[in-house]
Amino acid sequence: MIIVWRRIVGLIVMALSALLAAMPAMALPGLSPTDLNVLNRVSDPQASPDGRTLVFVQRETDIAANKGRTDLFVLDLGARTASPRRLAADPANDSQPQWSADGRWVYFLSGRSGSAQVWRVGADGQGLTQVTDLPLALGGFHLSPAGDRLAFWADAFPDCGADLACTKARLDARAAAKTSGHAHDQLFVRHWDSWADGTRSRLFTAALGADGKVTGAVADIAGKLVGDTPSKPHGGAEEISFSPDGRTLYFALREAGRIEALSTNLDIFAAPADGSAPAVNLTDANDATDSLPRVSPDGRTLAWVAMARPGFEADRLVLMLRDLKSGRTRALTKGWDRSVNSFEWAADGKSLLATTNDEGNVPLVRVEAATGRVAVLVSGGSIDGFTEAGKRVVYVRHGLDAPADLHVLEGGRTRPLTAVNAALLAGRALGRAETFTFKGWNDEPVHAFLVKPAGFEAGKRYPLAFVVHGGPQSTLSNQWHYRWNAQVLAGAGYAVLFVDFHGSVGYGQAFTDSITQDWGGKPLEDLRKGLAAALARHDWIDGDRACALGGSYGGYMMNWIAGQWPDGFRCLVNHAGILDARHMAYATEELWFNEWEHGGAYYEVPANYEKHNPVHFVDRWKTPTLVIHGQQDFRVPFEEGIATFTALQRRDIPSRLLVYPDENHWILKPANSIQWYEEVLAWLNRWTR
Secondary structure, eight states: OHHHHHHHHHHHHHHHHHHHHHSOGGGSOBOOHHHHHHOOEEEEEEEOTTSSEEEEEEEEEETTTTEEEEEEEEEETTOTTOOOEEESOOSSOEEEEEEOTTSSEEEEEEOTTSSOEEEEEETTSOOOEEOOOOSSOOSEEEEOTTSSEEEEEEEEOGGGTTOHHHHHHHHHHHHHOSOOOOOOSSSOSEETTEEOOSOEEEEEEEEEOTTSSEEEEEEESSTTOOEESSOTTTOOGGGEEEOTTSSEEEEEEEEOSTTGGGOOOOEEEEEETTSOSOOEESOTTOOSOEEEEEEOTTSOEEEEEEOSSTTOTTSOOEEEEEETTTOOEEETTTTSOSOOOEEEEOTTSSEEEEEOOBTTBBOEEEEETTTOOEEEEEOSSEEEEEEEETTEEEEEEEETTEEEEEEEEETTEEEEOOOTTHHHHTTSBOOOEEEEEEEOGGGOEEEEEEEOOTTOOTTOOEEEEEEEOSSSSOOOSSSOOSSSOHHHHHHTTOEEEEEEOTTOSSSOHHHHHTTTTOTTSHHHHHHHHHHHHHHHHOTTEEEEEEEEEEETHHHHHHHHHHHHOTTSOSEEEEESOOSOHHHHHHHOSOHHHHHHHHTSOTTTOHHHHHTTOGGGGGGGOOSOEEEEEETTOTTTTHHHHHHHHHHHHHTTOOEEEEEETTOOSSOOSHHHHHHHHHHHHHHHHHHHO
16 A cells, blocks of 8 residues: 555656646746755765665755754665665664675664664664664774674773773763863864863774674774874764775874874874784874775775875875885875875776866766876766765766766766655756856966856846855865855845855866965955956846855955955855954964964964955945854854954944854754855845845
């Protein structure tokens, strides 16, 4: 009976989709803030060892509960008509799927026991078993290739070693104490959105019994090393891996100390998987970042990515290879002027699959291990996660035109595997995207991306939302973004313009480097020329009804524009922007970023900070501005937002302050995201309609 009803519902959805597709485009509404937040999100595809079955993560949003929930889904890759089915559903989050070597089991992280622990289930949904029941919530895990050992990580006190109960007891005692003060003796007292509490993300292992459960003692792999593995705040399972025989663990770690707030020196360590000997630093010779260790299928070669310049977090990531027997290393992609974002060894060990930023897109490429030759496999949009499945490659793709879905590359051709938001998107008009190149600073080519308003009509003129990306060594370009979403702005009737100004990634390292010590120079000229180029190309854009928006560095640029281009826009939206470079230099946590970008500490080179410091030009401000900031933002401290709003109010400039006490540098909660978009759109509408 259930199957019959599913078929009936499916036919209704298909009929509705066909009806909506036949209607005039103008009859369809654009994408709304609520639509954006209820979209399903797919990620982390993992193919079974035989390449026949795929397991992946899908996030669904519970608006009433104000949170997202992740579940595992499986898909038969051998049947073109197969649909994904939910695996071991539970109200708790399930994530990080990994296959056992024999393909019988899917291991995953789940909070269904009340704490994040490792579970396993058969690919048929049977045999659900809790693998770990440890005193601490786990951050993630890796199953050894032989299936006899589990590596996992959790926040623990380094001096507790492998005694996880020791950490639990200390944390419980701290929570029960009546005092709330915490003292610190060195920098990094807070990071991203958390205060330092003495714990570190620590790597452990334990043996697995025949029943699939953890058995025996826990081994402390990091030993006397003090640091976070994976790194914080955004590191994950990609920074840790087993050797093919399961005997060795490789991991990235930046040793803590008085220079931690100044150091980008992650190193690759190797340690016996049973913890029987101390970890050895394999990349001690390089004082810049080394990360993402992966051993070739034959166990002979270690691959990782490395930067060359200490202290620079946006340096080029070069793919490195090390012969594990001789110790000889070589820079495989040294001659390729792109950074390797992510990679995995191909099953045959002769090449590596990788992603990179390239002229506004994130293609999937193949790198020959012998020569370093690069061949593009999939281009157009952004590839975000992939897995080799026999002779196929399954990958996640998203872009300005569509949210993330699974696709497959097979026999040189690509096709979609999922359409997880088909029903919703069939009833929405999306704006068409285009890209163009113009002459920016010094007449050098600069790329821009433009999205037409949803339901575009020839002969009408439309207001413009000009979005400036953060980073600054970053890009928005051809991707589906959940804060700066072009289709939500287009759905509200705006043309949307992005410019990959000097400093953006994907155009060669020299282009990325060019913003350093010139935050307000080349980028501002590129933005001016990019806007002029867009207006010259399209007379339907009403340049007299334009607002600029940006977050982080983009927020800094809003304050810079306010003083340097005060007649450029009807309004500004500043999220987590910097007003005073001097305050930022002393109040932010990752000092390496500021000190690289400005050529030293503030007390050493104050003129470098003051050259493009927005606070000196407040007397020129006159543009109405919406200021948004999260109180848990320790990257760009909340006081920068308060100071910006104060400056606006003192000058009697129309302004509004939106504060999120429970958000950090980003907006993560669904209800807050919806409010964010509604406030932004209301501000744009107020000044452009």
